[in-house]
Amino acid sequence: MSHPERLGSQGGESVGTIAEPPHVNETLAAYAARYGLKQSAARPPLRKYIQNVWARRNFIWAFASAKNISMYTESRLGQVWQLLTPILNVSVYYLIFGVLLGTSRGVPDFIPFLVTGVFMFGFTQRSITSGSKSVGDNLSLIRALHFPRATLPLAIAVVEFQQLLLSLVVLLAIVFAWGEPITFHMLLFVPVLALQLLFNVGASLVMARLGAFNRDITQLLPFIMRTWLYMSGVIFSLPQLINHKAALKDNPWLSGLLEANPAYIYVELSRHTLLGEYRGYVHKMGMHSTTQLWAYALAWAAVALIGGFWFFYRAEERYGRG
Template structure:
């Protein structure tokens, strides 16, 4: 009886052209819907960005102060106390650049994990591509990064680095990092939508990633240590680490003395562009497909 009733409902829907409201559209149609909502994504991100620090007296200044304060603490611990600054001519610019660039990925990942779960009422009330939310949150972090990069440029100049045409390479490096961040944010957004515990585990995961990303030490110098010479694959893994790849690209673009430090170790950085492109494409294509496959499940329950 139940099967007969279900069949009649299906026939009734087909006869009148009715479709499931939360059904996943074809991939091409989904991409088209997402593009049509690009203005909504940007405006949503801008509103979020403006409201993030409204309750703080210093407001938007915190988006620059936070990574700067972190860099100060890391400089004291790793640069002064542990001496990981050996082999780096301009360790201040080296460290600050690493912290600023990694923060972009770290915050994108953290925001992506909350992008679906924190907007269930919106998802259940309106019909729109759910990927709009992770996209918007990464745009929020991009807007924050642009301000941070302006401050970083000043700090790099203050530390004695010259302004050079190499600085233009920061743009494609950050564009590739943006594409990568969108991809991993889509992955973590789907995971966070169904497993809320991921938000509790994420700080530990990103902190471990931080320590392995060459922010406090020169990866090229570490790979030459006697303890690692027997295991060259470890050095290869450290260099292929996506966070390290984007950090190194920005460093070699902004810090002239660092390019000299790498040359002293007979270590080139041209291959990093291939790593950066590969990570961006794999993360974005894989992440988008992974998120899209669960489009009709977000907001249920």
């Protein structure tokens, strides 16, 4: 049939046109081009995609808030667990590393030092771990609705940010309880937190794409995160370790690699802004400058956010298939 088939009413009047089916030797792409058909789930241009994500910012916040509230609905203590979990982690780390292994020796105000490290590293750890499941755990939503898939890992990062804001009440209470005075220097903690959030968003987007197509990654992440924790100066002072270990002194490339670790950067900057005595302690050892830490923090935030968003965007039309 070379012409469109017309359907008529009983009076013979034409009421519509149905496109003829593709010819036997015609590809679907050629058929779509012939009638101007477009793929409904095609990846839009990058600029349009960013606009679509921004247009759903209220959905991202609402989705994150609902997920945050429902997370502990089945437990008796509810949202209190958001505070108890990091506190219990700090207690365990202090007992094992601070008391039994003695990593607290020489570090001023070790309890605020440890609490800051555990809370800030946990922010990144949970963002990456939860982000890796953000696509796989929402397949029914992806297949039912058409929306930018990046909103899912972005919502996960917002969930973890909301939980951190609640935990910061405990963190600041401990810092002030140990005699730390309120100074203008503490205001720098806000940009540190913002840069870490940007890094977490980028890392969450990367892990969301990897986890969407290989669910085994979610099984490996706990081991990777535990190793990352031990390499990031969360439970010990990395400047002190570098200053006392001959192996690190004789191999500056190795110490430089540890100091460029993004998790360490944000943890250490948080300590520098909140703990004045520790900041002075590190400077006396003649270790890395604060300027270097800020340069690393800005670079990691920019690379993770831009690279992570691009990496996730490139697979937009593949999420939810199979």
